[in-house]
Amino acid sequence: MSYLLNLHALAALLGMVVVLLLTRRWPHNKRILVLLFNLCFLYLFSRKLFLFSAVYVLINYAGYVWLCYAPKGKRLLFGAAIVLNVAGVSSLRLFGMNVLEHPLFDAIYLFGLIYTVLKVIDAYYFAYYIGKDGKAPLLDFVNYLLFIPTFTSGPILKFRDFMADSRKPYTVSAKDFEAGIKRIILGLFKKVVLVAGMTVVFHDVLDHDLKFYHSLFLMIWFYALIYFDFSGYSDIAIGFGRLMGYTIPENFKQPFLSPTLTQYWRNWHATLGDWFRDHIFMIFSRRFSSRGAAAGLSIVIMLGIGLWHGFSWLYLLWGLYHGIWMAMESLLQLSLVNRKKVSRSYFYFRCICTQLIVTFAVIVYSGNSDVVLRIYKGLLHF
Known part of the structure; x- marks a missing residue:
């Protein structure tokens, strides 16, 4: 759900930039005015979402501060905070799927929470490893x-990077302003013109x-469609982030120039791939350094990414499919290809192979099992 295509939302964001x-x-205009803007935007968008977000943020800030100063039992508190957050977002997804029911549930609670929970966990990691020296003010935590x-x-923003940006005064040069506006226009062109026509x-x-x-055409076409759709949203977010004084990472x-699936996930939805690598792979790979362990972690991570996209057998199989391919790359020591150390033809051959693997499963992103099965069945009809 993208409110960034709403004219009122775009006008509000541009108005915030002007202010x-x-x-x-x-000196403190960026931190305080952005806080007021974030809260007012959510309040006007949905009072239920505003209240839910306020409670969620305050509870997690209390846990974050406690973890920063906890003299003992830090590991238990750290684990409990992560488990509770994952359990919370998982429960809400089950309510959204009508597996669970409660009169207080509203689908709007899920709006943004799928991404917010990843940022919360990153903040807990920061507090766990840095301690009290990593404590951030409530104002900046809310903005994050x-x-x-x-x-x-x-x-997906990294906690330490956002906090570093928050400490800097608002300085947007003419060059930054031009680059930000161009990025927003590019994103709007992708979303409004290309995606609409391609759909x-x-x-x-x-x-x-x-x-x-x-079926083959639909797979390739849908792959291009979701690229323009998602990269267009990212362009808009990066452009407005730059105009508001924050550096938003590239997604x-x-x-399409990724010679292996492992490298592909560092380049496609790069911030999500980075998040899972930093918070799961890097932690466990220190204890289990064998190729077999790396292969197993690859499967676990891709299953996690699949379920993060949605609780369905489609996404579960999608994650398993990607995980098995990445595990094979790890076991056969084919996870990395240095473009400078191989021939041009070999490099592009590996890129084509990677894209074929991705294209075969990309239709799962539609989230519609009937559509997915129809397209796969179509591959069998000549």
Whole structure:
């Protein structure tokens, strides 16, 4: 769900940028005005979401501060905080799927929480490993979790980077302003023009009795569609982040030039891949350094990414599919290809192989099991 295509939301964000530019001589304008903007935006968007987000943030800030200063039992507190957050977002997803029911549940609670919980966990990691020296003010903690440009679809911000940005005064040069505006326009072009037109074509072809060539076309076409859709949102978020004085990380780093699936996930939705690598792979790989352990971790991580996208057998199989391929790369020592140390033809051959692997499963992102099965069945009809 992307509110960044709403004209009122775009006008509000641009208005916030103008206010920041006019008050740039006030040393704390960025931190305080962005806080007020984040809270007012959520309040006007949905009072239920505002209240839920406020309670969620305050509870986690209390846990974060406690973890910063905890003299003992730190590991238990750290683990409990992560488990409770994961259990919370998982429970809400079950309510959203009507597996569980409660009169107080509202689907709006899930709005942005899927990304927010990852940022919360990153903050807990920071508190656990840095301690009291890593304590951040409540104002900056709230801005980190509720930063409007990245609230619903990322890119996923790193706690330490956002806190470092928060300490810097608001300084947006003419060059930064131009780059930010161009990035927003590029994102809007992708979302409003390309994605809208491509979606019409996708559904037109889908309405046919699918043959092999229809299904193959739909897989490739949908792959391009979700790239423009998601990268367009990321462009808008990065552009507004820059105009508001924050550096938002890149989410797409030439993913189509990835010679292995391992490298692909460092370039496609890069901030998500980085999050799982930093918080799961790097932690456990220190204790289990064998290739077999690395292969097993790859499967676990991709299953996690699959379930993060959605609680369904489609995403579970999607995660297993990617995990097995990455495990094979690890076991056969094929996880990394240095472009400078191999021939050009070999490099591009590996890139093509990687894209074929991704394309075969990319239709799962549609989230519609009927559509997915129809397209796969179409591959069998010549």
